[in-house]
Amino acid sequence: MKSSKILLPVIGVLFLIFQGNLSAIPSHLQYNVDSTFFESFLRDSFLNMTLELDFKQIKNRKLDTYKSGTLSLADRNGQLQQLKVEVKPRGNMRRKICDFPPLRIRFSKEEVSARGFKDYRKLELATVCDKGESYEQYILREYVIYKLYNLLTPYSFRAQLAKVNFVDTGSKGKSFESYAILFESTDEMIDRLNGRELPKRYVSSRILNNDACELFSIFQFMIGNTDWYVHNQHNVKIIGIKNTADVVPVAYDFDYAGFVNAPYAVPQDELKIRHVTERYYQGYCRSEEETMQTVRLFLDKKAEILNYCESFAYFDERSKKQVRNYLEEFFGIIENPKAIKSELLKHCNQWLGREK
Numbered sequence: 001m002k003s004s005k006i007l008l009p010v011i012g013v014l015f016l017i018f019q020g021n022l023s024a025i026p027s028h029l030q031y032n033v034d035s036t037f038f039e040s041f042l043r044d045s046f047l048n049m050t051l052e053l054d055f056k057q058i059k060n061r062k063l064d065t066y067k068s069g070t071l072s073l074a075d076r077n078g079q080l081q082q083l084k085v086e087v088k089p090r091g092n093m094r095r096k097i098c099d100f101p102p103l104r105i106r107f108s109k110e111e112v113s114a115r116g117f118k119d120y121r122k123l124e125l126a127t128v129c130d131k132g133e134s135y136e137q138y139i140l141r142e143y144v145i146y147k148l149y150n151l152l153t154p155y156s157f158r159a160q161l162a163k164v165n166f167v168d169t170g171s172k173g174k175s176f177e178s179y180a181i182l183f184e185s186t187d188e189m190i191d192r193l194n195g196r197e198l199p200k201r202y203v204s205s206r207i208l209n210n211d212a213c214e215l216f217s218i219f220q221f222m223i224g225n226t227d228w229y230v231h232n233q234h235n236v237k238i239i240g241i242k243n244t245a246d247v248v249p250v251a252y253d254f255d256y257a258g259f260v261n262a263p264y265a266v267p268q269d270e271l272k273i274r275h276v277t278e279r280y281y282q283g284y285c286r287s288e289e290e291t292m293q294t295v296r297l298f299l300d301k302k303a304e305i306l307n308y309c310e311s312f313a314y315f316d317e318r319s320k321k322q323v324r325n326y327l328e329e330f331f332g333i334i335e336n337p338k339a340i341k342s343e344l345l346k347h348c349n350q351w352l353g354r355e356k
Contacts, residue, residue: 036120037107038160038184040075046161046314047182049073051105053087054170058101063089066106069169083111090124094255097264098129100166120188125162126181129255129264136179137319141260143181144312144323145223148305152297153215155193155239155248158184161314179314186237189250195239198247203231203238205284212248214294217283218344220251222298222330224258224279226271259326277326279333285348288341295334295344302331 041047053069066086075081085108089101103125112119126142128135146159160182167175190197205213208230220228228235230249237250256265258277265276273280298305309315309323333339 035116036118036184036188037112037115038120038123038158038182038188040115040117041073041160041162041182043160046163046179047073048163050165050167051087051103052167052169055100055166055168055174056170058087058089058103059099060089061095061101069105071105084108094129098127099131100127100129102126118188120185122185122187124183124185125164126183126255127164128178128180129262131176131178133316137316138255138260138262139179139181140312140314141319141323142254142257143179144309144315145254145257145259146181146183147308148223149219149251151301151304151308152219153212155212155216155250157189157250157252183252189237190239193239193241194243195241195248198238198240200233203233205230207247208238209246209248210284210286210290211294212246214283214286214291215297216249216251217281218294218298218334220257221279221281221283221344222259222327223254224277224326225251225254225256226267226273226276226280226282227253227256227265228282259323261322279330279343280350281344281347282350283344283348285345288345291340291345295340298334299331306331 050072051069052072054067057063057067066088069085069087071083071085073081086106087103088106089095090104091102095101105123105125107121107123109119109121112121126139128139140161143159143161146157149156150158162180162182163177164180165175165177167173184192186197213230220226228251230236230238235251235253237252238247239250240247254260255262256276258275258279261277267273267276267278267280271280306324306327309327310320312320315323333343
């Protein structure tokens with residue numbers, strides 16, 4: 001998470017602050033794209049699919065090219081669809097330490113055109129780090145984080161839970177089945193928000209919408225995630241909203257969050273915490289009145305957040321209990337004026353020593 005000392009480019013004038021409730025979708029942010037592959041995969045529960053590919057090629061940590069595969073699933077009418085796709089491993093840390101890497105799936109232009117879809121050909125797939133029920137629970141917890149993020153703000157990636165049968169074409173059809181998370185592409189998310197992605201360069205907090213940045217930061221505090229850094233866009237997309245002066249952060253990649261509590265997750269050495277389940281606020285300082293306005297957004301969503309987790313059908317009892325306790329601890333903080341001051345108001349600007 002170390003950022004290099006890059007000169008900040010001149011990006012523009014001071015940016016405006018959102019008015020009203022950030023969790024409401026403004027009219028200029030209504031969904032504005034046609035049907036896409038991701039849209040066609042959306043289900044109320046989970047999506048059953050089979051992905052056939054050569055495991056040996058995909059597990060090659062040096063591989064940076066697409067390899068052929070086949071994706072099979074039933075559409076909403078129950079008709080089996082077999083799609084020729086290209087697949088390659090993606091990610092950084094998970095690709096290094098996990099037995100099976102996250103994947104990027106690319107559809108052919110012909111498949112997209114034949115269905116009359118918009119040209120979003122790539123989808124991301126977050127997979128289990130290793131086999132076993134405990135690792136499936138970790139990926140389920142990460143999926144729930146995305147759904148909670150969607151409850152709080154439209155400035156977030158949409159995710160679809162999938163149950164994937166991975167078939168190894170290089171090993172006589174050897175297979176394993178597990179949960180995974182399918183994500184809309186960055187391009188689709190940006191177009192849905194009528195936005196544009198800022199260049200991958202050093203970002204100053206001065207350009208960010210203050211309300212959106214604070215909601216983003218308190219959300220990260222809620223889930224116990226410190227594996228992000230706005231200034232070098234580590235696990236953050238920085239999106240400018242067209243026809244406005246708004247620039248907003250969109251978080252992703254939550255496997256290092258305390259909410260997930262994956263066995264391989266460790267906090268950054270520079271942070272004064274020993275375990276990822278310890279919360280460490282990394283937001284910027286604002287007035288107490290401004291911060292309390294953002295806090296109230298979370299309090300207004302408390303019942304919905306807790307109910308979603310409690311009713312999530314795929315958690316085992318251990319996950320359900322740990323997630324409930326972890327969230328109740330967060331709400332205990334933001335419902336306590338003294339705790340808000342010590343954990344948020346007096347624990348802000350932790351980035352400033354690193355922002356050069």
